[in-house]
Amino acid sequence: MASIRVLLSDDHSFVRRGLRTILEATEHYEICGEAGDGIQTLELATQLAPDILILDISMPPPNGLQVASQLRQLLPKTKILMITMHDSEEMLRAAAAVGASGYLLKSDAEELLLVALQRLEEDRCFVSPAFDPSLAERLFGQATP
Amino acid sequence: MSALKVLIADDHDVVRKGLKMLIEEHPGWQVCGEARSGRDAVDKCAQLNPDVIVIDISMPDLNGLEATRQIRKACPRTEVLVITHHDSDEMAAEVMDSGARGYVLKSDSDTDLIRAVEALSHHKPFFTSRVTEMFLANRGSRVTDPSEMMRNRLTMREREILQLLAEGKTAKEVATVLGIAVKTSDTHRTNIMRKLDVHSVAELVRYAIRNKVVEP
Numbered sequence: 001m002a003s004i005r006v007l008l009s010d011d012h013s014f015v016r017r018g019l020r021t022i023l024e025a026t027e028h029y030e031i032c033g034e035a036g037d038g039i040q041t042l043e044l045a046t047q048l049a050p051d052i053l054i055l056d057i058s059m060p061p062p063n064g065l066q067v068a069s070q071l072r073q074l075l076p077k078t079k080i081l082m083i084t085m086h087d088s089e090e091m092l093r094a095a096a097a098v099g100a101s102g103y104l105l106k107s108d109a110e111e112l113l114l115v116a117l118q119r120l121e122e123d124r125c126f127v128s129p130a131f132d133p134s135l136a137e138r139l140f141g142q143a144t145p
Numbered sequence: 146m147s148a149l150k151v152l153i154a155d156d157h158d159v160v161r162k163g164l165k166m167l168i169e170e171h172p173g174w175q176v177c178g179e180a181r182s183g184r185d186a187v188d189k190c191a192q193l194n195p196d197v198i199v200i201d202i203s204m205p206d207l208n209g210l211e212a213t214r215q216i217r218k219a220c221p222r223t224e225v226l227v228i229t230h231h232d233s234d235e236m237a238a239e240v241m242d243s244g245a246r247g248y249v250l251k252s253d254s255d256t257d258l259i260r261a262v263e264a265l266s267h268h269k270p271f272f273t274s275r276v277t278e279m280f281l282a283n284r285g286s287r288v289t290d291p292s293e294m295m296r297n298r299l300t301m302r303e304r305e306i307l308q309l310l311a312e313g314k315t316a317k318e319v320a321t322v323l324g325i326a327v328k329t330s331d332t333h334r335t336n337i338m339r340k341l342d343v344h345s346v347a348e349l350v351r352y353a354i355r356n357k358v359v360e361p
Contacts, residue, residue, distance in 0.1 A: 011251075011252045012160070012230070012251040012252060013163070013251075013254060013255050014160050014163035014164050014167065014228075014251060014255075014258075015157075015159055015160055015163055015251075016163070017162075017163035017164075017166050017167060017255075018158075018159035018160055018161070018162035018163030018164075018166070019159060019163075020163075021162050021163065021166055022159070022162070036252075058230075060252075085157070106157045106159055106160070107156065107157055107158070109157070109158065109159035110158035110159050110162060111158070113159075
């Protein structure tokens with residue numbers, strides 16, 4: 001099976017390293033690049049046109065939501081999985097509004113990152129189970145199992 | 146020469162995984178254990194006696210700063226390196242006060258973290274130039290720092306209980322977590338509220354958030 005090209009974006013290098021370790025344990029994903037801030041993410045994403053962008057929300061400006069909003073127009077085929085420590089409904093709504101396909105809490109990353117990516121590959125959405133499933137479904141469509 | 150033993154404490158699995166990879170790539174360094182909360186970190190330090198602990202500030206049950214104070218008391222040989230996403234003058238000063246000898250922001254480079262562990266392994270302090278600037282900038286304003294005033298007013302046990310109450314635990318649940326009687330837990334709660342001059346749990350939570358005992 002052809003590998004899925006993933007761009008990692010997080011201003012914390014330990015998090016990028018942790019995500020990379022999880023993805024590299026499978027042969028299904030190719031990490032095509034890593035970005036440590038919003039500007040670098042915009043540059044690398046437009047240059048590499050990844051299948052999936054794993055994008056942190058809290059980054060030095062432009063933050064992940066602003067980046068997602070811009071990329072939605074530029075790269076409509078790239079799926080965006082937001083990854084964050086914010087477990088608020090407000091942030092979940094904001095992520096849905098900018099066109100993200102998934103919302104993964106960092107506390108779930110080790111257990112659910114591969115599940116989330118699989119969903120996105122199937123043209124479905126993913127929202128961490130900490131959120132009300134009916135809200136997740138209203139905002140993201142088929143987000144729940 | 147025996148390996149340098151490093152304990153990692155962060156409530157996010159993915160961060161611990163990244164830190165473990167980074168530390169174990171260094172020859173002669175070994176991650177001897179991992180902790181998911183401040184309380185877990187204090188317990189594992191006592192069990193494993195690491196040379197260095199790399200500890201996050203924002204953790205449930207017991208935050209990294211309170212855990213650092215307890216670790217420095219119980220395991221004075223263990224050097225503490227604090228890692229955090231809190232980029233503020235006040236936090237730099239808080240970290241220094243807790244007894245940690247190193248402070249790295251999560252947005253700093255991998256090289257900074259390696260250099261910090263290296264320095265602490267030789268019992269030398271390590272602060273990035275950005276952190277040193279923050280600390281120096283904050284020195285003049287320490288006298289009126291509200292979190293310092295809180296520390297002076299509350300005992301270490303009371304600060305622990307303040308965090309647990311602010312996280313939504315009842316006096317009974319606090320008693321279970323700390324292995325104390327419910328009546329003792331209740332007395333601590335009453336004393337905390339009296340010392341801080343707050344009159345409801347909602348006010349207590351607001352106080353804890355304002356003073357960065359817990360995250361909003």
